[in-house]
Every structure is written in C-alpha cells, then in structure tokens.
Amino acid sequence: xxxxxxxxxxxxxxxxxxxxxxxxxxxxxxxxxxxxxxxxxxxxxxxxxxxxxxxxxxxxxxxxxxxxxxxxxxxxxxxxxxxxxxxxxxxxxxxxxxxxxxxxxxxxxxxxxxxxxxxxxxxxxxxxxxxxxxxxxxxxxxxxxxxxxxxxxxxxxxxxxxxxxxxxxxxxxxxxxxxxxxxxxxxxxxxxxxxxxxxxxxxxxxxxxxxxxxxxxxxxxxxxxxxxxxxxxxxxxxxxxxxxxxxxxxxxxxxxxxxxxxxxxxxxxxxxxxxxxxxxxxxxxxxxxxxxxxxxxxxxxxxxxxxxxxxxxxxxxxxxxxxx
Amino acid sequence: xxxxxxxxxxxxxxxxxxxxxxxxxxxxxxxxxxxxxxxxxxxxxxxxxxxxxxxxxxxxxxxxxxxxxxxxxxxxxxxxxxxxxxxxxxxxxxxxxxxxxxxxxxxxxxxxxxxxxxxxxxxxxxxxxxxxxxxxxxxxxxxxxxxxxxxxxxxxxxxxxxxxxxxxxxxxxxxxxxxxxxxxxxxxxxxxxxxxxxxxxxxxxxxxxxxxxxxxxxxxxxxxxxxxxxxxxxxxxxxxxxxxxxxxxxxxxxxxxxxxxxxxxxxxxxxxxxxxxxxxxxxxxxxxxxxxxxxxxxxxxxxxxxxxxxxxxxxxxxxxxxxxxxxxxxxxxxxxxxxxxxxxxxxxxxxxxxxxxxxxxxxxxxxxxxxxxxxxxxxxxxxxxxxxxxxxxxxxxxxxxxxxxxxxxxxxxxxxxxxxxxxxxx
Numbered sequence: 001x002x003x004x005x006x007x008x009x010x011x012x013x014x015x016x017x018x019x020x021x022x023x024x025x026x027x028x029x030x031x032x033x034x035x036x037x038x039x040x041x042x043x044x045x046x047x048x049x050x051x052x053x054x055x056x057x058x059x060x061x062x063x064x065x066x067x068x069x070x071x072x073x074x075x076x077x078x079x080x081x082x083x084x085x086x087x088x089x090x091x092x093x094x095x096x097x098x099x100x101x102x103x104x105x106x107x108x109x110x111x112x113x114x115x116x117x118x119x120x121x122x123x124x125x126x127x128x129x130x131x132x133x134x135x136x137x138x139x140x141x142x143x144x145x146x147x148x149x150x151x152x153x154x155x156x157x158x159x160x161x162x163x164x165x166x167x168x169x170x171x172x173x174x175x176x177x178x179x180x181x182x183x184x185x186x187x188x189x190x191x192x193x194x195x196x197x198x199x200x201x202x203x204x205x206x207x208x209x210x211x212x213x214x215x216x217x218x219x220x221x222x223x224x225x226x227x228x229x230x231x232x233x234x235x236x237x238x239x240x241x242x243x244x245x246x247x248x249x250x251x252x253x254x255x256x257x258x259x260x261x262x263x264x265x266x267x268x269x270x271x272x273x274x275x276x277x278x279x280x281x282x283x284x285x286x287x288x289x290x291x292x293x294x295x296x297x298x299x300x301x302x303x304x305x306x307x308x309x310x311x312x313x314x315x316x317x318x319x320x321x322x323x324x
Numbered sequence: 325x326x327x328x329x330x331x332x333x334x335x336x337x338x339x340x341x342x343x344x345x346x347x348x349x350x351x352x353x354x355x356x357x358x359x360x361x362x363x364x365x366x367x368x369x370x371x372x373x374x375x376x377x378x379x380x381x382x383x384x385x386x387x388x389x390x391x392x393x394x395x396x397x398x399x400x401x402x403x404x405x406x407x408x409x410x411x412x413x414x415x416x417x418x419x420x421x422x423x424x425x426x427x428x429x430x431x432x433x434x435x436x437x438x439x440x441x442x443x444x445x446x447x448x449x450x451x452x453x454x455x456x457x458x459x460x461x462x463x464x465x466x467x468x469x470x471x472x473x474x475x476x477x478x479x480x481x482x483x484x485x486x487x488x489x490x491x492x493x494x495x496x497x498x499x500x501x502x503x504x505x506x507x508x509x510x511x512x513x514x515x516x517x518x519x520x521x522x523x524x525x526x527x528x529x530x531x532x533x534x535x536x537x538x539x540x541x542x543x544x545x546x547x548x549x550x551x552x553x554x555x556x557x558x559x560x561x562x563x564x565x566x567x568x569x570x571x572x573x574x575x576x577x578x579x580x581x582x583x584x585x586x587x588x589x590x591x592x593x594x595x596x597x598x599x600x601x602x603x604x605x606x607x608x609x610x611x612x613x614x615x616x617x618x619x620x621x622x623x624x625x626x627x628x629x630x631x632x633x634x635x636x637x638x639x640x641x642x643x644x645x646x647x648x649x650x651x652x653x654x655x656x657x658x659x660x661x662x663x664x665x666x667x668x669x670x671x672x673x674x675x676x677x678x679x680x681x682x683x684x685x686x687x688x689x690x691x692x693x694x695x696x697x698x699x700x701x702x703x704x705x706x707x708x709x710x711x712x713x714x715x716x717x718x719x720x721x722x723x724x725x726x727x728x729x730x731x732x733x734x735x736x737x738x739x740x741x742x743x744x745x746x747x748x749x750x
Contacts, residue, residue: 014525091638091641091642092642092643093641095643111643111646113643113645113646114526114527114528114597114644115526115527115597115643115644116643117527118596119597119643120595133526133527134527134528135527135529136526136527136528137527165600171527172529174525197523197524197530198520198521198523198524198530198532199520199521199524200524202521203524203525205520225560230537258427271612
C-alpha cells in the first residue's frame with residue numbers, strides 16, 4: 001500500500017502520464033457508488049487531517065472536496081482567506097510553515113496566483129492538491145471532465161473535444177487540454193482571438209475562430225464561463241456581442257451533423273456563453289460533471305494517501321457499513 | 325600612496341588597440357606607463373600578473389544600489405564593494421530610490437556615500453522627472469552640477485512623449501544622455517514574464533515584445549527630432565535590435581545596452597515558477613538571444629550593463645505574480661561574459677572588454693575605460709581561465725537573488741584597482 005502512483009501532490013495534469021490519469025479515472029469508478037448509498041461514508045481516510053485552504057471564492061469546488069473528504073472519513077478544516085491571517089498580511093510561505101507545524105496530512109488549495117500550489121508543495125511534506133491556481137491548472141476539474149466524457153462515450157481516445165470561450169484566463173482549459181491530449185483525444189479551442197493565449201497551437205490543439213466551425217467538427221463542447229471582467233479589461237466589447245458571435249445555442253447545435261455532448265465547469269452565465277435550452281437540454285452533462293467531481297476527488301485523496309487503484313473497491317468497505 | 329607595478333600580464337586596452345604582454349605602472353592614482361620591462365620605482369608594490377589579463381576597469385552604466393530607502397537589501401557601500409569584486413571600477417546608480425534622486429542634495433548624498441565607501445566609483449544617474457512621476461522635468465543643470473552623469477526614470481518608462489521630447493532637448497544643454505526603460509505600460513499591464521508558449525503553459529500573464537519595441541521606436545523618433553542622445557536600457561527583443569540598427573544607419577544619436585542575463589537565458593528559466601528568473605524586461609526567446617548577441621558583436625548594441633537589482637530573499641520567496649522583478653549581476657557579469665560570449669565564440673576578449681569598459685565610458689562620457697598615460701588608475705586584473713562555481717552566499721552584495729547559483733563559470737577577478745588603490749580584495 002505504500003507505493004505512490006501519483007507522487008506526493010496533484011498540481012496539474014501536465015506533469016502526469018496517461019497511465020496515471022487513467023489510474024485516477026479507474027479509481028474514481030468504485031467511489032461513485034459511495035455517494036449513492038443511504039449512509040455516504042467509508043472509513044478509508046479515518047484519522048487523516050485535511051485543510052481546505054481557499055484564497056479565492058469557490059462554491060462548487062470547495063463543497064465537492066469537502067464532501068469527498070467527509071465521505072472518506074477524514075477530519076477537515078476549512079480556511080478561507082477572508083478573516084484569516086492571510087488578510088493580516090501573512091505570506092504563503094508562512095502559512096505553509098504554520099500548517100506544517102500542525103502536522104496535517106493534506107492541503108487542498110485554491111489560490112489566485114499561478115504556481116501557488118507548486119510553491120506550497122515544494123515547501124511542506126504534506127500532500128498538496130491544487131484546487132485551481134490562477135490561470136494555470138485546475139486538475140480535478142480536468143479529471144472530472146474526462147470522467148464525464150468517458151462515461152458518455154466509453155472512451156477518450158479519438159474523441160473530438162472543443163473547449164470554447166476564454167482560453168487565455170482559464171485554468172480549466174489548460175487542465176482539459178493536457179488531460180485530453182494525453183489520453184489521445186483531438187482537442188480544439190474556439191473563442192475570440194483576443195482571449196486565446198499566445199502559442200496555443202504549439203500545444204497541439206486546433207484553433208477555431210467561429211463557433212459554427214467548432215460545432216461542425218466536435219463530438220463534445222466544453223463551454224467555459226465568460227467572466228464579466230473580460231469586458232472591462234477590453235478583451236471583448238460586450239457580453240451581448242459575445243453571445244451573438246460565440247454563444248452555444250440550440251439553433252447553432254441543430255446544424256451539427258450529430259448530437260453534441262455539452263460540458264460546462266460552472267458557474268454558468270445563462271444567455272452569455274450558453275443558452276438555457278442547451279444547458280438544460282438532453283445532451284447537457286453539466287450536473288453529471290458535478291456528481292463525478294466528488295468521485296474523482298475521492299479517488300485523488302485516496303491515491304495521494306497511498307492507496308492503490310486495484311484496492312479501491314475493498315478500501316471503501318461494504319455498503320451500509322457504519323464507520324463512526 | 326605606493327605606486328603599483330602590475331608585471332607581465334596580458335595587457336588588453338581596446339581604446340588603444342593594445343593586446344600584448346606588458347607591465348602597467350600606476351602612480352599618483354593615474355596610469356603612469358604601459359610597456360615592457362618597466363623598472364620598479366622606489367617603494368612600489370609589485371604584482372606578478374603572468375597568465376592574467378590586465379585591462380581598464382569595468383564600468384556598469386546600470387545598477388540599483390537601493391540607498392536611500394532599502395538599506396536592508398543593498399547600500400552604496402555594499403554595492404560598490406560587490407562591484408569591485410566583479411571587476412568594476414565604476415558603476416552608475418539609478419535614481420529609483422526612496423526618496424528619488426531628483427534634486428542636487430540627493431545626488432550629493434550618493435557622491436558622499438560613494439567616497440566614504442572607497443570601493444568602486446559610484447556615479448549618480450538622476451531622475452528625468454520630479455519623483456519619477458513623469459510630469460515635470462527635474463533640474464538637470466543642478467543635478468549635473470552635483471555630479472549626475474545621466475538622467476533616467478528607470479523602473480518607470482517616460483510615458484509622455486512630450487516630456488521625453490523635452491528631456492532629450494533639454495539634456496543637450498548639459499551634454500548628458502537620457503536613459504530610458506522602454507516599456508508601454510498599457511501593454512505590459514499585469515505581465516510578469518515574456519508572452520509566449522512558456523507563459524501560456526504556466527498560466528502567467530505575458531509581456532509582449534511589442535511593449536518594449538513601441539517605446540524603442542518612439543524614443544528613436546524623438547531622438548531624431550531633437551538630436552538628443554537617447555540611451556536605451558536593457559534591450560531584450562530582436563525587434564528592438566532591428567529598430568536600433570536602422571536608426572544607427574540613419575545617424576540618429578542612440579546608444580543601447582544589454583544585460584548578461586538577456587544574453588544568456590531564455591524564458592525557459594521561468595519553469596517551475598523560478599522567481600529568480602523574473603525580471604523586467606523579461607527573459608525572452610532563443611531567437612531574441614541570438615539577435616542580441618549579434619547586435620552586441622556588430623556594435624548595434626554598444627555595451628553590457630548588469631541592471632544589478634538586489635532584493636531581500638523574502639521578497640523572492642513568493643508566488644511568481646507577487647515577487648519583484650530583477651536579479652543581482654555585478655559579481656557574475658565578467659564570468660558570464662567570458663564563459664558564454666568569449667569561450668562561446670561570439671566575442672574576442674578585447675571585444676568583451678570594449679563592451680564592458682571602453683564603450684560604457686564613451687557612452688556616458690566617464691573617465692576611465694582606457695590605459696592611456698594619465699588616465700585614471702582604474703584597472704582590473706583577472707584570470708581568464710580560472711573556473712569557479714557561483715555561490716550566492718559568497719557575494720559581497722547584500723542580496724542573493726541570482727538565477728546562476730551553482731553555475732560553473734570561467735574567468736575570475738584577481739584584483740580591482742581604483743585611483744591606484746586596490747579595492748578588491750579589500
């Protein structure tokens with residue numbers, strides 16, 4: 001049980017191999033069932049202490065991690081930047097040292113600076129899970145998107161997936177690009193050129209400038225949230241025009257040669273990047289993503305704690321077993 | 325003071341196209357004689373320099389010594405000693421201190437502190453604008469009178485084209501260059517590294533090459549308009565090189581510098597969010613490094629300056645976005661020049677000394693940069709073959725922020741002499 005499949009931390013999908021990503025997805029499968037039980041708790045991480053350190057607002061990701069931890073019986077503490085020592089000017093390195101001094105086992109961190117998770121991981125012995133660092137990566141989101149696509153299509157290899165929207169500022173886009181490419185998907189991005197990062201083609205992705213072309217090509221669209229700040233930053237003229245040019249609408253999807261699977265990492269701006277009839281439509285996997293998020297995070301926590309993928313079924317215990 | 329006879333070294337003085345084994349005699353703080361088989365004057369100290377290079381002391385036109393304001397990271401004294409350890413006999417201190425060097429008292433303070441330190445010479449560069457705010461010209465006349473050798477708002481570009489035009493025109497009165505940190509602040513915005521594939525992968529905000537080139541182009545146009553001497557600080561892009569080359573062909577009065585790090589590193593050094601690779605202008609791409617190197621070779625870029633920028637270790641021990649820009653450079657510049665540029669086949673040793681001593685003296689009209697009889701007794705003696713490993717703990721600078729820690733370099737300073745007095749080793 002001691003051999004580590006992932007190393008100490010999960011900082012991004014870029015450093016992982018295809019096998020490691022598949023291990024996590026496979027390990028998530030048995031954990032899906034735990035959330036369907038009447039008593040949603042297994043003893044896997046009993047006695048482990050986990051700090052959820054959120055320097056940025058988050059609802060979905062924070063709650064998803066917290067459920068994953070609690071369903072694995074870990075002891076958890078939530079720290080939000082507001083009201084903490086961070087607000088009093090404490091540096092990240094001091095925060096790290098203090099956490100280390102409290103002998104915790106794992107840290108789940110969301111931070112506005114790219115590289116912050118790596119910075120923390122390099123300085124403490126505890127496992128670090130990146131819950132989103134600036135515009136760098138959001139690996140568990142990438143993993144849950146992969147799991148959702150795999151559930152739907154039975155495979156990732158050969159799938160055509162287009163990530164739509166603000167690629168420049170998106171950590172979700174980066175994690176998706178790495179994960180999909182490593183598992184053999186064809187990846188495209190589509191959005192205003194002003195929101196595409198320099199050199200994106202060199203990562204091995206196709207660029208579509210028109211959403212109509214992306215829809216013709218793709219098996220699945222992962223539609224990113226368009227943040228209001230981008231308008232004020234001068235990247236796009238208005239949300240109205242964004243919807244008109246890049247919005248994923250029923251009318252546009254009807255012209256596709258096949259039914260497209262629709263993903264969105266949330267929170268959605270209905271009527272901006274995605275129309276309600278698409279978000280609520282039969283091909284939307286958006287709530288399935290949220291459900292898979294808990295299973296993927298349970299898998300990551302389990303594997304970083306030293307668990308082996310083939311033991312995951314046994315590790316979660318029997319259905320209905322009361323553990324506390 | 326005892327005369328100093330440096331005997332039997334390879335004397336390289338590009339100002340006189342001299343490169344031969346000879347003796348150098350320094351007396352009364354000046355170069356007394358260079359020749360073969362010089363006699364030993366009464367009471368002279370004799371230094372055997374066989375196998376060593378004897379050259380005019382290096383001159384760095386661009387350093388940040390942080391005093392007044394941040395004496396915890398560097399002082400004029402520690403900076404001047406670090407300079408001497410790196411073979412520099414003179415450095416020019418940028419005015420972005422706290423308070424800013426924008427008045428004659430502040431200039432006088434630097435002169436006084438430098439004299440007290442008694443290491444490398446320190447020449448003040450004064451601000452272009454009061455408080456470096458980019459609005460009202462500082463009093464160039466009084467600043468020059470107090471000892472300033474150039475003006476610059478370094479750290480901040482002069483954003484207003486009108487103010488830059490006035491600065492270039494007004495500076496002609498006093499025969500000083502206006503040195504500009506070329507950067508369009510609206511393009512730089514929140515950028516922390518070169519805009520390119522590495523920044524895309526790391527998720528860091530990029531600074532496009534055009535942020536520099538727009539200001540280079542503007543400055544060249546204004547230099548043409550005013551016939552005022554513009555000195556372009558720390559050039560980093562191949563586009564800037566092209567612009568300067570064309571301007572020099574047209575006879576526009578422009579000079580330009582490049583740092584050792586922009587000649588030797590690319591944005592790959594930022595991998596792993598290495599804050600010691602965070603500088604402004606940022607490290608760019610291999611094609612930029614190649615262009616900068618050939619520009620240094622052909623004279624499009626006149627000289628090497630370090631942009632020595634000390635920071636407290638705490639300040640660099642931060643998230644990449646929050647860490648300050650800049651690295652220390654005084655104690656690694658010569659070694660990098662020999663290892664990368666001379667041993668790397670780009671420059672001859674006399675060319676390197678030209679770019680680090682003769683050209684800087686010429687561009688800022690400073691004494692030194694030559695071993696002519698009667699010139700200041702500012703001399704460096706170095707071993708061009710000595711190998712050493714960069715250990716920041718051994719730096720005389722107060723700061724340790726360098727991306728070269730652990731690098732093995734060739735070429736090490738043996739002795740630095742200012743006004744005939746040995747200032748390193750101290």
